Amino acid sequence: MKCEIEFLPVGDVSKAGDAIVIRYGEPYDYKLMLVDGGHAETGDRIVAHLRKNFGPDAALEHALLTHSDGDHANGLPTVLKTIRVANLWLHAPWLHAADALPLFANKTMTVDGLARTLKSNYDIISDICDLAVAQRCYVHAAFAGYQIGPFRVLSPSMRTYLHLLPQFDKTPDPDQRAIERQGLWIGKASPASRLFESVKASLQSWTTETWDRERLRDGGITSASNESSVVLYGSFEGGPALLTGDAGNRGLGWAAEEAVRLGLPLQGFQMVQVPHHGSRRNSGPTMLDRILGPIQPQHGPTRFHAYVSAPTDDSKHPRNIVLNAFTRRGGYVTATQGVSKVHWGGFPARPGYSAAQPLPFFSRVEEYT
Template identity: 40%
Template sequence: MANYFELDFLEVHSSKSGDAITIRYEVGGETFIHVVDGGYVATGEKIVEHINNHYGPLSYIDHVVATHNDGDHACGLRVVLESFPVGTLWLLRPWLYAEELLPRFATYNSVDRLRSRLRSIYSNLAALEEIAEERGINIQEPFQGSQIGAFTVLAPTRTRFLDLVVASDKTPEAAEPAERGVLEEIATAAEGYIKKAINLIRAAWGAEVFSTDETSAENEMSVVQYANICDKKILLTGDTGRGGLAEAADYAPTAGLFLPGITYFQVPHHGSRRNVSTELLDRWLGQRLDTPVPKGSEKFTAIISAASEDEDHPRKAVVRACMHRGARVVSTDDGKGQKIFYANIPLRKGWVVATPLDYPTDQEA
């Protein structure tokens, strides 16, 4: 049989968006099942049902990847690890580097205390580690250059990951000073006010406005993966931000990926304006087109994992930006079930072609 793949983006039913991706593919006569993130705990149960229904009951999962600690990505993977035999769990564990990081945290002088604190902060990943150890599942670190089946990790590097752990507002040095805590409360309140005050403005084709704010350090820790299967270039980004996308683009040629040009592009962080920029999208997807591409003639597919109840995602500016580069944009928030992308395999019975989003004529100011 020729190589094939099934790439499934499952719905995450919640007031907030999440990621849950399953992939089955065959390369060189060898079949793999690869799970990337699991949404919330309830999502994990749906992943189990989905795999049993479509990949075969009691399937062996070769790779499970937790892109980062956020609960809308990591929590559901607990159910997956407990429900199937798993070859390798891939996750980044800050506490493994407590001894190396200790000099960078002025308020800590004990490796054990710092290690314990980091496990507490990144508790979703720590829970996955505990399950894997109990079940005898191999654990590996998905730093840049790691090979996860057909997928290559493009970001983060080990050095940048540790810098992000130190920079995070959640880690001890950033969180403990009282004055900073007060400032953070004020900033959070201000952010909520600004969020409510966002207005939509009409905009001409090609106009792009992104947030000047950056995404969180935790999101920037996300594992970015790339694979070329059946001559289809697949990029899975988690919640990575501009730093992660730039780092991944720098490394792409080493992985045999010469930009621009992606077939299936997971839009980072559910379509947030804080995670992309015009320059980065130009680099990954190509320059903006002078005129819209007719429906049915799109150059690539951009997939957004967004919950229908989530009023904040996806942002219209991001949907527009993908279309400016010739994308067919598909979102999981349309209430019509999970999205499947495939090659060299029949479409599942009863499934229909996903309806792409329409071009927004307005965007966030």
């Protein structure tokens, strides 16, 4: 099976986001899939793109929301109102209230009360689900082991998601001890810590890096919401493809374990998505070695294509230190930064597209702080 994966440009200037259009099958017998919908204004761009390239009656066999963050979710209502979608895949937090209730700190809270709170706090997800039902679109949960078109979900498992949910920013306080007992504690970032990270980013310092000295470190921590991102593995002509959403080191680790359990090979990808717009907290050397393979000789042949959804002007996304890490392991790394980037995956190139040039290896990178 062939698989064309197109990363649409999302956001203007410094607004990162994801919207990925996938065509799978054969040139004259294919289906379409959408992974994430970007910002609210991205919805119109997705609709225009689908109709321009696949006809006025273009329809989606599958639409997937990897996780609940607005830069992935807010464009989906426009798509659902305008384009026929057969199947919608996502995580609806309130549907898991009964199973997740013991993992919240407030032991007087009822299942109904928690469900109402989650549905209210995640109103964009609720609206998306309501629109899907109104459009007679089937709504499915997206957990490890499920098949979505040509892709297998590697992460998260339902059990993992239940333990991450109380740690999301917009949920009631978690029962830390109950979650720690399962080894799934990440924690919530306080407003003060978020402000500190923002200030620290604005004071970014720089250093030098060589091919043989990698400054990216293990141990980066991202939010529980990011770690709940759906990670997809597709097997296609030319090798497998990996879509990572905003998953971090833990989410990628869970995905790698599931791939091994299912007998799906790692380190032989034809293309991978750089997680979370190239954030340094989402990738570490050990995890990249496990998934992509070890560092290659400098100036050696490329082994896979790596794509990063990034805005045109954002000091935090993508990080040079992360781009270098993918390049070292044999990646041909490109970023959207205002322009669509396409992995043709066996499909013929469409008119108006030209070959994307890889990003260079950067000798000047961010200090890892």
